[in-house]
Amino acid sequence: MTSAEQVALPEAAETGGPSSRLASRLIGPVAVGLALLSAVVTFLVLTGLTPVVPTHDVVSGVLLANGAMMLVLLGIIAYEVFKIVQARRRGRAGAKLHVRIVGLFSVIAAVPAVLLAVIASITLERGLDRWFSTRTRAVIENSLTVAEAYLREHAAMIRGDILAMGYDIGRARPLFDQDRERFRQFLNAQASIRGLPHALMIRGDLSIIERADLKTGGDFVAPSSGALKEVGESEPQIALLAEAKTVAAVLKLRGYDDAYLYVARPVDPRVVEQLQATQESVAEYASLQARRLGVQVAFALMYTVVALIVLLSAVWIGLNFANRLVAPIRRLIGAANQVSTGNLQVKVPIRPGEGDLAQLGETFNNMTQELRTQRDDLMRARDVIDSRRRFTEAVLAGASAGVIGVDPEGRISIVNRSAEKLIARTQSDILGRPLAAIVPELAPLLEEARSGTQRLVQGQITMSRGGRERNLSVRFTTEQSAVAEHGYVATLDDITELVIAQRSSAWADVARRIAHEIKNPLTPIQLSAERLRRKYSAVIVEDPAVFVQCTDTIVRQVEDIKRMVDEFSRFARMPKPVITSEDLADTVRQVVFLMRVGHPDVDIEVETAEDPMPARFDRRLISQALTNIIKNATEAIAAVPPEQLGRGRIKISAAREETDIVIDIIDNGTGLPKENRNRLLEPYVTTREKGTGLGLAIVGRILEEHGGRIELDDPPDGSGRGAWARLRFTAERVVNDETAVEIRKAASDR
């Protein structure tokens, strides 16, 4: 009986209360125990080992009881199997294994039992049974034949005797009628001759007419009157009288009216008993033979029922064992499923009685715990890395230096905000693209970093983006990694200001020295020349004009040199600004007024966002800066060939941008050179033949001192010619009303 046959069972609820579960748990063992007990009792009863006689009723009762037990077992097993099947349908963990184990146990329990039963019955049927039954029948039949032959011989003898005796008595009628005494003697003689202990003459009504008294011993059994009527004159009736252990014969006497001869001769009582027993045996045997099929069926049924009980018990035990075996495995599988879905909190309950499986469960628990610990460690490590990454990102985002990450293939992997600004590209644009294509200026350094073995490669590059030229200090650092393939990190520091400051400072130093060293010899040179002219111009008669021209040239050149040196020293000795509350609008106006006077041919427009425009700055320095810029503008306008110029125009506007003050000076002069534009701010860089190159440098320094800068560009309207200078400096807005009032008053006084 395999489980596969019982798969198709109707589905039903498995759930039940704890009491019913307990009952169902108890009902199994109890039923199995009862069934086995009933099987044993049946066996004992059938084998006759009990006082109970195995009558038909007993047997059928036992059979019924066994059948009932079998049905109960079948029900329990069906219920168990149903549970398993249901579990399998639900896809419960280990259900397949359960089914297989149950099937295996059932097969192992059932097949040998069935096989053994079949072999045993066949062996008995074919061997012993047949052998014994034929012999027994022969013996029984032979003994019956012998007994009957013996009796038949007696009957034949007594038949002969009675016939002869009847004939003789018939002839002796006259003697019977005449002499009864003699007849009696004759009868006695007849009886003794023929060896008949009993010889009687009886009438039809069984009354005795005459009897021979050879032997009085022994009972006389009268024949039945009915039997007498059928007795003929020539054929006697012979009967074996078992109780009297005699053979009797009756014959109608010829020549007599209603007279019968009745003789009896005793036979060997053992023969009679033997015959009787044999006859009984034969009869019993025959009846047995007749009931044989029924008995066989009953026994077969009994055997089947008992066998089924044992088998079902075995199946149930197998089921239970499978349940016990599978339960921990099922728990393990369930837990493993949970683990596979990511739940590492699962613990398999461990029952010490489960042996190796308990150990397996413990190992499993250890494993999950280890996994959990490791996962927690990983999570923690990830959190740490995450926070570190966030920190790094925050640092990168906040860093003033531009940072560009480059992967081993030279592609950009990370760009921070400062770097975006420096290279004037957005991160989304350039991620994953080759650095050399995006920032070609960095390519040589990257190559050096990639080919070289040193960890740090640095250098300075000049990069022009968005119209602004910047000096960048670049460092390529190798990522610290054990892997041969590794990326690089480029750090870009905008050192434009620093470079400018360094240059300014260097030039200030140079200017101071030059001022000192040049001015010294200038005085004697000039004085010498002048003295020559004063003293000897009147004396020289030959070509006095040449003499005067030469001395004049010397004096004039010295004058030029002096002017230049003066500018140097002014630049070098730039005073620290004295920041006070001033009105920017008025400052601009005043400067412009002076410039208008100096350059009546140029239109100078002024536009201020506020008037007055209170701010904090050094009026003298800002005026100087403005003057320098406007002077440059007028010079640029003057440099334009007159036929192209039209009308010289300078537009000045002052406005606020957040906390900054922005003054734009836009002219339509020759404009600025495209290259090295930012170097114009350096001292001694000039585009003009006679320029000292200090004008813009001084402006730059003044704005620097005010926390600002100068920006040089082409004019915003795109007219093609001209320059746009933007002075920007931080000037706190004056919110103090008193100061504002003072400024206003000062402005109105003026």
Added chain:
Amino acid sequence: MSSDILIVDDEADIRELVAGILQDEGHGARTAKNSDEALAAVAARRPSLVFLDIWLQGSKLDGLQLLAAIKQEHPELPVVMISGHGNIETAVSAIKLGAYDFIEKPFKADRLVLVASRSLETFRLRREV
């Protein structure tokens, strides 16, 4: 006219040139290259005007100290300071100390002559008054 001008300058070229130009104009001129010589010259004969360089290299006293020393003995003596480049502030403070005027290097011969004659005239007038 017997003007006697003392020129104090550490640079020989300038010293001689200034003296020469003034002599060309008819002034009497003496020279001194440091404070000791200057004080000695003043002590030997009181000059009518002193041209004093502010910066005196290799001198015990610098120009301002020398000015003070001269002014202490001869408060009436006019002293014109010769200021080097980049130290006009010093020249201004020299005026406060009693100097009559200053000329800034590099100066022109005309200005030198002008300053000399003007200061001589002023002090001559002052003495007459």
